[in-house]
Amino acid sequence: MVAQGGVISTSSCFLSLPRHCRPSSTKPPRLALVAMSDDPIREWILSEGKATKIIRISPVGGGCINLASRYDTDAGSFFVKTNRSIGPSMFEGEALGLGAMYETRSIRVPRPYKVGALPTGGSYIIMEFIEFGVSRGNQPVLGRKLAEMHKVAKSKKGFGFDVDNTIGSTPQMNTWTSDWIEFYAKHRLGYQLKLARDQYGDSTIYEKGQRLIKNVGPLFENVVIEPCLLHGDLWSGNVNSDKDGEPVILDPACYYGHNEAEFGMSWCAGFGGAFYNAYFEVMPKQPGFEKRRDLYMLYHYLNHYNLFGSGYRSSAMSIIDDYLRMLKA
Incomplete structure (x- = not known):
């Protein structure tokens, strides 16, 4: 997750753990003297851009997974993220999500232009x-525009997405599924529970979580569930506003799911209350x-x-x- 516009996002939701991300360096990047064909970013900006x-x-600070940069040109500015160890699939998932949200013409998101591989890897x-802008946006406007996106962007394929993507750096499985409870149980809670068991040997949270998964049906009685396009990782660091005060959301982990997720x-x-009141209108x-x-909070506590x-285990449990x-x- 990374901020644009030179704004570094902070939030009290993260515990002060040694393994938590630190803001990226503010030192200027070294510009290598390479031929344009060896730098696909420059090549695209100086042609299709x-x-x-x-x-x-x-450099743009705030990243803990990727490096971020602002390219100022005579044709305007571009925002570029790079990862030196992960192939294009992660960014392809992000670009497809941004593109899907952008096409709704509801809430502002950065328009994706190009994804590719770096010659040296990554x-x-x-x-x-x-x-x-200077604020994180108007809460009622954010609630209304987010609801408008959920209302207009539906899928006939069911719950899921055309590609798997990531939530933070955790793989997020988006296999199309016709039933929401099945999708959420298997590809959201079930996947995270298995990861906790495999990574930490945490059989207690795994076994209790499996019991919960098998018994969630009553929570969905008399509920109409449609597959809405979700941002998927909507926390304060991924919400901002443009210079006109209009809300902007970024760094998605998109899929089609129950809007409440x-x-x-x-x-x-x-x-706050103003956000939810506007959304539910x-x-x-x-x-x-x-x-x-x-x-729905449980999925993200498990992911954290x-x-x-372990600082997040007690909340999940x-x-x-x-x-x-x-x-x-």
Whole structure:
């Protein structure tokens, strides 16, 4: 996750763990003197990007997985992320998600331009550079525009996405599935629980989580669930505003799912009452929303446990235990 516009995002949702990401270096990048054909980023900017010269390349801080840079040119600015160890598939998933959200013409996202492989290994993505404003956006406007995206962007294929992608750096499986409960149980909670067992030997959380998965049906009684396009990783670091104060969302982990799953990162997104009121004016609240809210948070707590360690285990276990008591499972 990385910020654009030179803004470094911070959030209290992350614990102060040694393994947590640190802001990327603010030292200027060294510009290698290479032929244009050896630098596909420059090559694209100076051809399809319609620039005739690159004025400067500046680092953009805030990244913990990828390096980010701003390319200023005589044709405008571009935002570029690179990863020296991961192939193009990660950025291809991001580009497809950004493209899908961009096409809804609802909430502003950076327009993706190009994904490719680096000659020395790794990959890159070039996208629109958005100059951020001074605030994180108007909460009611954010709620309304997010709901508009959920309302207009539906899938006839069911729940999932055309490609697998990542949530942070964790693989996210998006195999098309006709039933939401099955999809969420297998490709979201089930995958994370198995990862915790394999990575930490945590058989307790795995076994209790499996019991929960098998008993979640009552939480969805009398609920109409449509496959809506979700950003998928909507926390405060991925929400900002442009210079006009319009909300901008970035760094997605998109898939088509139950719209309520979008609020799974609400524990560190800062959504208030004004946000939810505006959202539910467009997408009416379904029966039992409050009972399902923690179920969707659980996926992200498990992912943080798997990414950053045991500091997040107790939150995940508490949610599982509460649901097992509620469902008498």
